[in-house]
Amino acid sequence: xxQQRLQERVRQLREQQSTNPCRVLVCCSSPCLSAGAGAVxxxxxxxxxxxxxxxxxxxxxTGCLGPCSRGPLVTVRRPGHADAVxxxxxxxxxxxxxxxxxxxxxxxxxxxxxxxxxxARQTRIVLENCGRIDPENLDHYLAADGYAALAxxxxxxxPEGVCAAVEQSGLRGRGGGGYPTGLKWQLLRKAAGQRKFxxxxxxxxxxxAFMDRALMESDPHRIIEGMAIAGYATGAAQGYVYVRGEYPxxxxxxxxxxxxxxxxxxxxxxxxxxxxxxxxDVRLGAGAFVCGEETALMAxxxxxxxxxxxxxxxxxxxxxxxxxxxxxxVETFGNIPPIIRNGPEQLAAIGTGxxxxxxxxxxxxxxxxxxxxxxxxxxxxxxxxFAIGGGIPGGAAFKAAQTGxxxxxxxAAQHLDxxxxxxxxxxxxxxxxxxxxxxxxxxxxxxxxxxxFMDFCMDESCGKCSPCRAGTVQMYRxxxxxxxxxxxxxxxxxxxxxxxxxxETSLCGLGASAPNPVLSTLRYFRDEYLAHIREHRCPAGVCxxxxxxxxxxxxxxxxxxxxxxxxxxxx
Amino acid sequence: MEARPVLPDxxxxxxxxPRRRLVDQTLKRFQYRPxxxxxxxxxxxxxxxxxxxxxxxHIACQLNIPESQILxxxxxxxxxxxxxxxxxxxxxxxxxxxxxxxxxxxVKALEAAYGIQAGQTTPDxxxxxxxARCLGTCSQxxxxxxxxxxxxxxxxxxxxxxxxxxxxxxxxxxxPGS
Ligand SMILES: Cc1cc2nc3c(=O)[nH]c(=O)nc-3n(C[C@H](O)[C@H](O)[C@H](O)COP(=O)(O)O)c2cc1C
Ligand code: FES
Numbered sequence: 001x002x003q004q005r006l007q008e009r010v011r012q013l014r015e016q017q018s019t020n021p022c023r024v025l026v027c028c029s030s031p032c033l034s035a036g037a038g039a040v041x042x043x044x045x046x047x048x049x050x051x052x053x054x055x056x057x058x059x060x061x062t063g064c065l066g067p068c069s070r071g072p073l074v075t076v077r078r079p080g081h082a083d084a085v086x087x088x089x090x091x092x093x094x095x096x097x098x099x100x101x102x103x104x105x106x107x108x109x110x111x112x113x114x115x116x117x118x119x120a121r122q123t124r125i126v127l128e129n130c131g132r133i134d135p136e137n138l139d140h141y142l143a144a145d146g147y148a149a150l151a152x153x154x155x156x157x158x159p160e161g162v163c164a165a166v167e168q169s170g171l172r173g174r175g176g177g178g179y180p181t182g183l184k185w186q187l188l189r190k191a192a193g194q195r196k197f198x199x200x201x202x203x204x205x206x207x208x209a210f211m212d213r214a215l216m217e218s219d220p221h222r223i224i225e226g227m228a229i230a231g232y233a234t235g236a237a238q239g240y241v242y243v244r245g246e247y248p249x250x251x252x253x254x255x256x257x258x259x260x261x262x263x264x265x266x267x268x269x270x271x272x273x274x275x276x277x278x279x280x281d282v283r284l285g286a287g288a289f290v291c292g293e294e295t296a297l298m299a300x301x302x303x304x305x306x307x308x309x310x311x312x313x314x315x316x317x318x319x320x321x322x323x324x325x326x327x328x329x330v331e332t333f334g335n336i337p338p339i340i341r342n343g344p345e346q347l348a349a350i351g352t353g354x355x356x357x358x359x360x361x362x363x364x365x366x367x368x369x370x371x372x373x374x375x376x377x378x379x380x381x382x383x384x385x386f387a388i389g390g391g392i393p394g395g396a397a398f399k400a401a402q403t404g405x406x407x408x409x410x411x412a413a414q415h416l417d418x419x420x421x422x423x424x425x426x427x428x429x430x431x432x433x434x435x436x437x438x439x440x441x442x443x444x445x446x447x448x449x450x451x452x453f454m455d456f457c458m459d460e461s462c463g464k465c466s467p468c469r470a471g472t473v474q475m476y477r478x479x480x481x482x483x484x485x486x487x488x489x490x491x492x493x494x495x496x497x498x499x500x501x502x503x504e505t506s507l508c509g510l511g512a513s514a515p516n517p518v519l520s521t522l523r524y525f526r527d528e529y530l531a532h533i534r535e536h537r538c539p540a541g542v543c544x545x546x547x548x549x550x551x552x553x554x555x556x557x558x559x560x561x562x563x564x565x566x567x568x569x570x571x
Numbered sequence: 572m573e574a575r576p577v578l579p580d581x582x583x584x585x586x587x588x589p590r591r592r593l594v595d596q597t598l599k600r601f602q603y604r605p606x607x608x609x610x611x612x613x614x615x616x617x618x619x620x621x622x623x624x625x626x627x628x629h630i631a632c633q634l635n636i637p638e639s640q641i642l643x644x645x646x647x648x649x650x651x652x653x654x655x656x657x658x659x660x661x662x663x664x665x666x667x668x669x670x671x672x673x674x675x676x677x678v679k680a681l682e683a684a685y686g687i688q689a690g691q692t693t694p695d696x697x698x699x700x701x702x703a704r705c706l707g708t709c710s711q712x713x714x715x716x717x718x719x720x721x722x723x724x725x726x727x728x729x730x731x732x733x734x735x736x737x738x739x740x741x742x743x744x745x746x747p748g749s
Contacts, residue, residue, distance in 0.1 A: 030708045246705075286650035288648050301606070302606045362709060365667070365672070
């Protein structure tokens with residue numbers, strides 16, 4: 001296939017779709033499937049078959065539409081009508097609704113209002129196709145302008161030109177660190193090496209984050225296209241997608257998409273009849289959080305234990321098999337096609353300060369609307385939680401939002417109006433992270449949350465460096481003592497010292513960021529720690545406080561011994 | 572490392588085993604490259620349900636890497652089990668979203684109901700109880716997986732009964748080699 005043939009095919013597909021009298025999109029991503037989307041789809045197909053003599057109805061299984069807590073979701077699309085989205089479908093209801101549409105009497109049961117803030121207040125650029133196309137169907141992606149960016153890059157851009165466009169857009173890595181993507185690509189482009197590699201990081205280890213899963217399951221071709229453009233821009237001929245082991249469906253869809261793209265001449269040898277060749281292989285992770293770290297991830301791709309190595313040398317000089325490598329998050333790659341297709345100005349025009357473009361968040365926890373949202377960088381937390389998320393269930397008070405998973409921190413209620421961008425989140429003691437956003441209400445105990453994350457880091461520490469291996473255990477023990485009621489204030493001082501020590505001396509990001517949840521909860525919720533320690537009370541009523549507190553007497557005795565003051569005076 | 576001599580009857584004992592054939596096909600597909608180790612272990616685990624000693628040394632031999640290295644990899648990653656799992660798997664998500672909504676309480680309730688700790692299998696080999704760090708379906712929190720079926724929006728009251736019912740309906744915990 002070459003560029004003209006691609007354009008011709010896209011035109012045909014569009015024409016076909018626009019003449020189709022009725023298309024029904026059933027969200028078949030994991031949350032909707034577990035809510036029963038499979039049966040809904042069968043019911044719709046049965047109704048479509050009944051009417052097949054009269055009108056043709058296309059029933060499509062799509063990826064994630066976003067408002068996951070309202071699933072199963074069904075969208076009815078007819079030319080000349082606005083999309084009608086229905087929530088909480090049952091097989092009977094879905095059949096009735098489709099039959100209604102076909103007889104021009106569409107019922108209003110379970111219809112989502114067209115201006116539902118959850119959908120209307122988003123800016124969907126990376127997620128533009130999610131919930132709109134069948135992820136397993138290349139034609140659907142092509143009809144949605146798919147691979148137009150790759151064709152344009154190969155045809156109209158030099159590799160330097162692509163790097164420059166990405167730089168100009170201001171795109172920064174969406175995997176946590178926020179390193180400028182264009183700059184990273186330039187480094188690889190200029191690096192000398194026989195072979196170069198492009199790696200997509202789909203490990204998504206942060207518990208409570210599911211953006212990358214949704215993107216890989218709902219729009220896999222977009223990631224392939226982004227990677228191929230990266231390959232062209234940097235001179236790499238081989239790419240790897242590293243998919244988290246817990247996401248077999250994402251891996252399967254990536255596999256299929258790669259195969260389909262290869263068959264269509266959009267990947268593999270001489271892409272679109274240009275001299276550029278690029279292959280992609282999928283690698284499945286095996287359940288280790290640290291493998292999200294780039295050096296550990298590369299070790300894992302090479303079939304080894306996922307233990308990080310010190311940087312520098314950075315992957316751009318010494319990566320897979322010692323060759324120059326670029327690693328980006330899958331959402332970063334998802335941003336690439338629109339930059340090339342619509343120009344870098346589109347992305348650069350959205351956002352705030354040095355954070356340009358949009359960010360996908362996985363909104364969950366104690367908030368009414370759970371699901372996937374894409375908002376401009378710099379949107380306030382209040383807008384996300386209350387306008388888009390609908391507030392806290394049962395009218396409970398908002399207490400904190402956790403971003404960045406075990407490497408991030410909590411943002412307290414006084415910062416609800418803070419802008420969500422890289423710099424500001426860092427200033428508040430958290431990080432942007434990969435986009436998990438867990439809302440906590442007054443029913444959540446912050447000490448318990450800190451303990452939970454430390455338990456996670458302790459489990460996931462790879463054990464290579466001692467600050468992380470031993471530090472996480474010591475911190476966990478202390479936090480456990482706080483929540484069971486046997487900690488002392490002196491311990492708290494030690495805890496803070498230990499946090500600093502780990503931050504400064506750990507080998508990789510896991511250890512260096514493991515203290516973040518503790519530090520940020522201490523910063524905003526110190527009184528809660530003190531209530532546990534001094535008053536033996538958990539304000540949220542979560543911790544059981546079953547242990548006998550260590551008496552201050554013994555603590556003071558120790559202090560006196562240390563000071564050499566055992567003069568027998570009464571305590 | 573030098574490839575170890577393999578006894579002829581040790582080969583013939585496995586020739587007809589479809590699971591072993593699946594593993595061997597995978598080895599061949601990756602052209603016996605050592606960097607395919609994790610992919611091969613995934614297939615082997617899917618076929619056998621766990622990675623036995625004999626299986627590991629077979630793979631080590633085929634990929635021409637030391638057994639110590641393969642054991643290092645198999646024990647590093649959580650996804651690989653070196654001992655057989657129960658007939659059914661019950662995985663409770665203890666990721667952040669599920670934890671905030673009471674996943675921890677559900678683990679405790681099930682541990683009490685089955686008299687085992689998370690990570691163990693009941694003595695009759697019927698149920699393995701496990702935890703996971705986020706199954707990526709956080710909007711259904713708190714979440715449980717009974718074999719391949721998800722139970723979403725769970726509450727701790729009466730959880731043991733619902734798990735038992737779901738286990739009764741579920742035929743087998745193992746995915747055939749995926
Ligand atoms: C402990 C640890 C876990 C990480 N997990 C992830 C992850 O799950 N997904 C991800 O994209 N990046 C993760 N990263 C960041 C990567 O190392 C790397 O910076 C990122 O993939 C670069 O891509 P980007 O420039 O597009 O953000 C992790 C880093 C550390 C230290
Ligand atoms: S935290 Fe349980 S599914 Fe994500």
